[in-house]
Amino acid sequence: MTVDGKRLRIAMQKSGRLSQDSQALLTSCGLKINLREQRLIAHVENMEIDLLRVRDDDIPGLVMDGVCDLGIVGENVLEELSLQRQIDNEPYNYQVLTRLDFGGCRLSIAVPQEENYQSVKDLEGRTIATTYPRLLNRYLKQNGVNARVVTLKGSVEVAPRAGLASAICDLVSTGATLEANGLKEVEVIYRSKAVLIQRRDLAESNKLNMINKLMPRIAGVMQANESKYIMLHAPRAQLEQVIALLPGAENPTLLPLAGNDAMVAIHVVSSETLFWETMEKLKALGASSILVLPIEKMME
Ligand code: ATP
Numbered sequence: 001m002t003v004d005g006k007r008l009r010i011a012m013q014k015s016g017r018l019s020q021d022s023q024a025l026l027t028s029c030g031l032k033i034n035l036r037e038q039r040l041i042a043h044v045e046n047m048e049i050d051l052l053r054v055r056d057d058d059i060p061g062l063v064m065d066g067v068c069d070l071g072i073v074g075e076n077v078l079e080e081l082s083l084q085r086q087i088d089n090e091p092y093n094y095q096v097l098t099r100l101d102f103g104g105c106r107l108s109i110a111v112p113q114e115e116n117y118q119s120v121k122d123l124e125g126r127t128i129a130t131t132y133p134r135l136l137n138r139y140l141k142q143n144g145v146n147a148r149v150v151t152l153k154g155s156v157e158v159a160p161r162a163g164l165a166s167a168i169c170d171l172v173s174t175g176a177t178l179e180a181n182g183l184k185e186v187e188v189i190y191r192s193k194a195v196l197i198q199r200r201d202l203a204e205s206n207k208l209n210m211i212n213k214l215m216p217r218i219a220g221v222m223q224a225n226e227s228k229y230i231m232l233h234a235p236r237a238q239l240e241q242v243i244a245l246l247p248g249a250e251n252p253t254l255l256p257l258a259g260n261d262a263m264v265a266i267h268v269v270s271s272e273t274l275f276w277e278t279m280e281k282l283k284a285l286g287a288s289s290i291l292v293l294p295i296e297k298m299m300e
């Protein structure tokens with residue numbers, strides 16, 4: 001099955017943990033998006049792109065089946081469906097265009113806090129509840145553990161208290177949900193981030209051109225997200241020591257200050273932020289007006 005029409009179709013999560021970041025990424029790439037209506041399809045006003053807003057579970061299948069050209073989805077969901085389709089002998093073709101800088105989480109096994117857990121062997125013969133049965137089964141197999149896997153679509157974290165399982169395997173980012181349910185994380189089985197995927201058989205040149213235009217913009221947005229613009233005034237006499245404290249400042253820009261020959265302005269684009277401790281050291285060297293600014297876009 002292929003996609004009809006000229007417009008590039010991007011599947012993204014409608015509402016959930018990935019939707020705001022996905023939308024912000026596309027907006028930063030220059031797409032004018034009007035999401036005021038609660039519609040399945042949102043037309044991008046200034047480019048030949050349509051956004052399909054769906055449940056995250058549906059995104060990998062839409063791309064693998066060629067119904068959407070691109071998709072933004074968590075690797076956990078993508079990998080789970082790939083494994084399922086491999087097991088069921090169904091096509092699971094897709095291409096990862098880039099890993100993104102949001103949606104980070106880990107799929108972990110958790111057991112009751114009071115348990116004296118030693119190793120993965122302690123899971124032998126137990127019942128483990130999860131939304132990701134294939135990822136969990138793969139992990140158990142790799143570790144030579146026999147356990148019963150129960151699939152639950154939601155409320156996995158209450159399964160032990162409800163007597164449905166004695167352990168769980170669920171997504172974790174801070175661990176607060178586990179703690180609130182009397183559980184502790186004992187094994188990380190998969191580390192996930194959001195990824196941008198493309199369908200394999202995409203051949204329409206206008207769509208490929210659009211993707212070729214989008215990719216450097218996405219790279220530029222991600223690079224800008226992790227970069228800072230640092231400005232400060234420093235005494236000329238301490239210039240070397242000041243520059244040595246600035247992260248990634250091999251060739252900083254130096255600018256004269258009007259009416260003050262003893263001081264100079266330093267501007268640096270840095271891939272790291274400036275910590276308070278470093279700012280205090282700079283201040284101690286006589287630096288002033290230290291500013292750390294976010295960068296919106298960049299292209300090298
Ligand atoms: P939908 O209604 O679209 O099916 P959902 O409830 O299945 O949404 P969300 O909870 O919105 O899914 O999570 C979407 C994705 O966000 C996850 O699949 C995962 O990749 C990522 N994610 C990041 N941090 C977490 C977390 N702490 N818990 C769960 N998912 C997380």
Ligand code: MG
Binds near residue numbers: 055056057
């Ligand atoms: Mg879901």
